[in-house]
Amino acid sequence: MRFGIIGAGPIGSIISKKLVKNGHDVKIADARGVERLEGKEFAGTAVRVEDVIKNIEVLIISLPIKALPSIRNIIDQVGEEVIIIDTSNYYPFRDGKIEEIENGMVESVWASNQLGRPIIKAFNNLLAYTLENEGTSEDSSERIAMAVAGNDPSQKQVVMDIVYELGFDAVDSGSLSDSWRQQPGTPAYCTELTKDELTKALKKANKEKAPLLRDKVMERFAELLAEKKGVEFSHNDIVNINREIYNS
Ligand SMILES: NC(=O)c1ccc[n+]([C@@H]2O[C@H](COP(=O)([O-])OP(=O)(O)OC[C@H]3O[C@@H](n4cnc5c(N)ncnc54)[C@H](OP(=O)(O)O)[C@@H]3O)[C@@H](O)[C@H]2O)c1
Structure with a gap:
């Protein structure tokens, strides 16, 4: 498949390497200028952010959540058919307080509103180390699972298949407004669970806590x-x- 990635931090870079290793076509961009990619360890072709959205099937956005409004003009040019995955998590100590999220808006609903597009939330509930080192073949009984949320069932299935191919089981965690169940602070968040365990953990989540x-x-x-x-x-x-x- 043809992927674009915006953001070459640990998560964007690890995903780029795994996708290229599996034979996918990958372009990667930094939201603040292609020169910021210098010296970073990623795979695929480094391009300008204006070019990363061209001729792709899936766009993966892997930025601090507070940076999402800054790429709205780019996302406005992304083809309707392109699946957009967002990996972000909200940490107020790092991102600054976002009032709507503080008042209860689900993080990925806020993210989707900022981007002006439906998104699939994935790659947010595994640590970078886990993503890089702990994927396994599909027959492993200890295979770690990732939560995938979104409103479009067919887009979500495509993303779940990608997750599966990259070494992890995928659990459908519901719609974007259900995705608080995989946010920081929940039992599903960065706890390295198998598919059955993750399914139970998502149910156990407590939004207020x-x-x-x-x-x-x-x-x-x-x-x-x-x-x-x-x-x-x-x-x-x-x-x-x-x-x-x-x-x-
Ligand atoms: N690290 C993890 O274990 C982990 C796990 C799951 C999900 N996540 C989430 O995934 C997202 C990416 O995390 P990450 O740890 O890979 O990397 P990150 O430190 O959030 O950086 C990702 C990319 O965003 C760029 N960036 C930083 N500040 C920016 C700004 N104000 N405007 C535009 N671009 C900016 C960085 O460029 P520079 O390098 O030049 O600053 C880098 O290319 C975050 O939302 C994070 O919460 C992280």
Whole structure:
């Protein structure tokens, strides 16, 4: 398939490498200028953001959520038939407070409104490390699953098939307005679950508690960093803290 990616942070870059490895055609752009791609580790062809949207079937947007309004003029030119995937998550300490989300609007509904287009929410509930290193063949009983939400069933199926091909099971997590169930602070978020476990975790999510638990995890990481005097914790430590707090 023909993909465009906007954003060459860890997630955009890892997706680009996996797609190219699987034989897909990939173009990648930085929203703030092609020169910002220099020195970054991605696969595919580096292009200007104006060109990344041309002659593609799927556009993957992997930017900080606060940056989405800045690409509205580009998204306005994306062909109707192109499936748009958004990977973003909202962290107020990093993104600044977005009032509508603070007042209860589902993050991806806000994202879709900013872009002026329907989106499929995917690649948001696995850590970059998980996405890069923990995909497995389809016969593995421990295969990790990713949540995929969106309003168009056929677009969602295409995205679920891509996720499957890249090494993960996919769970249909409902419409975009259901996608709060895979936001930061929920049991489904970055906890490395199998398909059955993820299906249960999505049901267990609590909308009111999620922002509190999201912030509690950040506080726990800050405490641990202070205790360990800057020594970094492992990927397993991160997953275990997420599991403990998001299930509390
Ligand atoms: N990292 C994870 O484990 C993870 C997991 C799942 C989902 N996500 C979500 O996926 C999205 C991408 O995350 P990421 O960690 O891959 O990378 P990121 O640090 O959010 O950066 C992604 C890209 O956005 C660019 N960028 C940063 N600020 C920008 C701005 N104000 N305007 C336009 N472009 C800007 C970056 O360019 P520069 O490098 O030049 O700054 C980079 O190319 C985020 O919304 C994140 O919350 C992350």
